[in-house]
Amino acid sequence: MNASTTPDDPRGAYFDQLYRHDADPWLVRQRWYEERKRALLLASLPQQRYRHAYEPGCGNGELTVDLARRCERVLAADLSAEALQLAQRRLEQAGHAGNVSFARHRLPQDWPRILPGGDKFDLIVISEIAYYLSPEELARVVEHSVAGLAPGGSIVACHWRAPFAQRIQSTVRVHAAFQDAPGLHRLLRHEETDFLLGVWSNDARSVAQREGFA
Numbered sequence: 001m002n003a004s005t006t007p008d009d010p011r012g013a014y015f016d017q018l019y020r021h022d023a024d025p026w027l028v029r030q031r032w033y034e035e036r037k038r039a040l041l042l043a044s045l046p047q048q049r050y051r052h053a054y055e056p057g058c059g060n061g062e063l064t065v066d067l068a069r070r071c072e073r074v075l076a077a078d079l080s081a082e083a084l085q086l087a088q089r090r091l092e093q094a095g096h097a098g099n100v101s102f103a104r105h106r107l108p109q110d111w112p113r114i115l116p117g118g119d120k121f122d123l124i125v126i127s128e129i130a131y132y133l134s135p136e137e138l139a140r141v142v143e144h145s146v147a148g149l150a151p152g153g154s155i156v157a158c159h160w161r162a163p164f165a166q167r168i169q170s171t172v173r174v175h176a177a178f179q180d181a182p183g184l185h186r187l188l189r190h191e192e193t194d195f196l197l198g199v200w201s202n203d204a205r206s207v208a209q210r211e212g213f214a
């Protein structure tokens with residue numbers, strides 16, 4: 001794991017403390033709500049397989065395990081060193097550590113713009129993280145997502161809708177920022193009382209069009 005060049009900040013300390021106190025602070029390993037939401041997110045992805053995914057804010061790695069099954073490589077990142085340790089352990093337990101690398105990234109500044117060989121991500125997963133960002137930070141994350149997306153790649157965003165103390169932006173605003181980004185086309189919008197799920201691509205074709213039967 002890349003130990004990070006990012007100095008600790010109050011937000012990192014907040015999440016570190018949460019994970020130190022409880023390895024599963026949002027009960028993502030226990031709640032049917034979370035299991036179902038992960039299944040919906042995975043089912044929403046337009047491609048069966050991905051080459052290289054980026055999952056910032058990977059938390060304790062529960063979604064990372066599912067992504068590792070769909071992707072040749074996953075770069076899982078988080079602001080919290082504690083979260084990264086939990087995620088690494090979870091991937092090892094699941095037998096998927098081989099195709100997942102971990103990095104301590106604070107968005108937006110640590111977004112991995114230049115990958116070795118100029119490689120771009122064909123899947124970017126923004127799950128339950130963007131409401132912690134200011135509008136300016138989110139705008140940079142959207143810009144990086146667009147610039148770092150391989151042709152035909154997918155951006156998926158999924159966010160809880162209810163108010164909570166640490167929220168900086170509404171989920172509606174977060175998803176609108178991706179919707180309004182030049183060069184992105186929405187392929188899917190799933191709306192529930194509890195969360196929004198959206199998928200965008202730089203390729204407007206539907207899944208059937210991509211498979212050549214529509």
Ligand SMILES: C[S@@+](CC[C@H](N)C(=O)[O-])C[C@H]1O[C@@H](n2cnc3c(N)ncnc32)[C@H](O)[C@@H]1O
Pocket residue numbers: 011015026028056057058059060063077078079080083105106107108127128129132133
């Ligand atoms: C609610 S958890 C979501 C975990 C996982 N993505 C999921 O959907 O279950 C939010 C995670 O985002 C991380 N995080 C919050 N702000 C961040 C930032 N600016 N950069 C990187 N990670 C951040 C936190 O440390 C935490 O692990």
